[in-house]
Amino acid sequence: MSINRKIKLVKFIFITIFWGFVVYVFLLQTVHSKKYEQMAVSQHGVSIPLLAERGKILDQYHRPLVYNQLCASIRILPQYVRESSRDSVAKLLASYNLKPHSEIINELITKKNLYWFKKYIDYETACSLKQQLHKRKFDNSIIVVDDIKRIYPFGATLASVTGFIGDEKGLAGLEFSYDTILKGTEGWMLLQKDATGNNYAWPSYPTQKPINGNDLVLTINLDIQDIVYRELEKTVNDFQALSGHIIVLDASDGAVLALADYPDYDPQNFKNSSSKLWTAVSVSDEFEPGSVYKLVICAAALEAPNRKTLLAQKYDVSNGFITVSGRKIKDVHNNGVVDFDNIFVKSSNIGVTMLSQNLSATDFYLKQREFGFGLPTGIELPGEANGFIDRPTSITPLRFANIAFGQGLRATLLQLSMAYLTVAHNGELLKPYLVKEIRQNHKVLYNGKKTVVRRVFSEADAQIMKEILASVVTDGTGRAASLHESQVCGKTGTAQKIEPDGKYSATKSVMTFIGFFPKDNPRYLISVMIDEPKKSRFAGEVTCPLFKTIAQKILYLEKPNHNHNHHLLTYAGPSTN
Missing domain, CATH: 3.40.710.10 (DD-peptidase/beta-lactamase superfamily)
Incomplete structure (x- = not known):
């Protein structure tokens, strides 16, 4: 074979290999891209839920009875916390008074998969922690996400009506009855995890935006509810009764x-009360x-x-x-x-x-x-x-x-x-x-x-x-x-x-x-209704005066100078601790 033919053969082989590689890369990036991307997602992707904001509950004058507060929550991927870093991670988290150092160490050792480390921490605390995690390169395994805390600003006063949520689900009251209306639809996003364990967004990875829940506008008049609750509490205590409604x-x-019912419970801390109090007795x-x-x-x-x-x-x-x-x-x-x-x-x-x-x-x-x-x-x-x-x-x-x-x-x-x-x-x-109205933004x-x-x-x-x-x-x-x-x-x-x-x-x-x-x-x-008052034998001595007091105060509310916003003006806001 002549030298020219050999050179041509070598060129042909190289050109064939080159174009074969080009075709292969083209197929990877087009025809088979989704297949391999899905394989990468399944092997290296981390799914993060995106919570929908739960709808508010308002009184008939649109004053908030239940609302949401921006906060943050912490999730940990313990499998990505190196053994050499456990003590440093635990010390950092403990320095923010999130949990004791020993408890954090134990969790990092015993837990194997992604878990909630701490829910509903103060947003400013979360921002500071995020900076420290990034600075020390712990943010690949300690994930601080924005979260929403359900706030019941009037506590026991409205507990029989509003109820409460737990683990993002309505468990009592209207929170339970209208759970599907209030909660909206949760979204999600996928993060790519590289060989070093770092999480980052990948443009082509799917993301589903959450759909926020609808608001409930109630027939409840907050002023009347406040009067009723206070007078009921006083009567039950004054007559040493078992309960009142x-x-x-x-x-x-x-x-x-x-x-209103009394005794009551605090929907913000419902786990500290008897489940017998969680329904509207009336x-x-x-x-x-x-x-x-x-x-x-x-x-x-x-x-x-x-x-x-x-x-x-x-x-x-x-x-x-x-x-x-x-x-x-x-x-x-x-x-x-x-x-x-x-x-x-x-x-x-x-x-x-x-x-x-x-x-x-x-x-x-x-x-x-x-x-x-x-x-x-x-x-x-x-x-x-x-x-x-x-x-x-x-x-x-x-x-x-x-x-x-x-x-x-x-x-x-x-x-x-x-x-x-x-x-x-x-x-x-x-x-x-x-329920007076169900609203989606401003649409009834x-x-x-x-x-x-x-x-x-x-x-x-x-x-x-x-x-x-x-x-x-x-x-x-x-x-x-x-x-x-x-x-x-x-x-x-x-x-x-x-x-x-x-x-x-x-x-x-x-x-x-x-x-x-x-x-x-x-x-x-x-x-x-007053149950077992110990200081009286007849309804005329207990329930009639209570009726009269409430009726007089309701009639006073009808006077022109009454301000329906006085509750909001005097309410300082919930504790964020």
């Missing part, structure tokens, strides 16, 4: 203006209501076929007791001879027993169901109880009499509130609601509104019941609830509690007062 409703549409706990339940038999009598006879009749309760199936039913006071209205004004157990003997058990059962007893109201809070009422086939004459004055059934304070609101709203049962996605569930009785009968309930406050057991500024309609209840042996207690009771005002155009309904 209050609901305030807008009588025009069923919106919840305030809802919604979740059932109790025997006592005389406040006499409203139902009053309505049943007004709607009965023999209505005219029942309303015209005089009822002789002067004996002080009536015997039903061998059992004596008594009144607290001797009430003599009473008409239909005064059975309720004087709260006569004997009188309602006489009514029960002239009514159909089936009709009475149906009237209870029309009021919503034994059924959930549909409030947005979790854990709502249904209550319990007997079916007509289980109602004996004695059982009927007991139920008529509020024994032998179970109801929630919210169910009782909605029953009285039916009178205030001229015979229509409304659905209670807490949902509007809460008045919902009429059904008509329970006529407007004419509602007017009769209003007059009776007004007389309870002016002339009967509810005198201590009367207002100079407005005519109140309401009813007291003092229900004996059941002892462990199944008998009714002679000393333990649940006291209630439910009232609305003004009589002719009701704007507010307030329900008060």
Whole structure:
């Protein structure tokens, strides 16, 4: 072979190799690039979640009840902390009072994968730590990320309504009920880790931006909520009661203006409290209501076929007791001879027993169901109880009499509130609601509104019941609830509690007062329940004065000079420690 042919052959081989390499590189960068990039991601990529900002919870005037605070959290990749660097890393982190040195060393040795070292540290502290980590080249294994802390600035005052979150999930209250609405959608990003262990962004690595959660605007009025909570706390402590519960409703549409329970818990530190406190007792706990339940038999009598006879009749309760199936039913006071209205004004157990003997058990059962007893109201809070009422086939004459004055059934304070609101709203049962709006930025996605569930009785009968309930406050057991500024309609209840042996207690009771005002155009309904007050025997001495104090302060809020922003002006802000 000649020299020229050899030279040409060598050139051809080199050119072939060169163009083969060019084609190979081209294929790597185009056709097969995604394949090898995915291999690199799986071998060297680190996924970092990007948290969505949880939606705020606001009162009806858009004052923040729950919001977010920028902070930082620390994650550690222990497998990338060299053994020779462990002590230095631990000393640095301990110098910021994040954890004791020995605990940090133990974590770096025992943990094998990426983990949360510390959540929710002060943002300024985080910035300083970031600088030190970068300076000492520890930022490849100690990752400081921006984070968001949920803040409950009014603490226990609103705990029954707002609830709380844990591990970024709603665990109680509206935080739980509306978790999917509030939390938004988490994003993520992938970081490249090189041979030396350093993390850095790679332009072609995928990133998914988070979608922030929606805001809830509630029907709650922060001013009224504050009044209710403070007065409830004072009454429970003054009367040495086990607990107390209050609901305030807008009588025009069923919106919840305030809802409070005491004792309480701090949603910012919920782990330090009993889980029994985490639900709204007014919604979740059932109790025997006592005389406040006499409203139902009053309505049943007004709607009965023999209505005219029942309303015209005089009822002789002067004996002080009536015997039903061998059992004596008594009144607290001797009430003599009473008409239909005064059975309720004087709260006569004997009188309602006489009514029960002239009514159909089936009709009475149906009237209870029309009021919503034994059924959930549909409030947005979790854990709502249904209550319990007997079916007509289980109602004996004695059982009927007991139920008529509020024994032998179970109801929630919210169910009782909605029953009285039916009178205030001229015979229509409304659905209670807490969420006024759901907002995405400034766009309204949902509007809460008045919902009429059904008509329970006529407007004419509602007017009769209003007059009776007004007389309870002016002339009967509810005198201590009367207002100079407005005519109140309401009813007291003092229900004996059941002892462990199944008998009714002679000393333990649940006291209630439910009232609305003004009589002719009701704007507010307030329900008060105090459990086992030790310093009083009757609701008129405990719940009526509490109702009156709250009502007077609510009316004061209506004065033109009241500033709805005073809470924000006086609130200094949450601790960041």
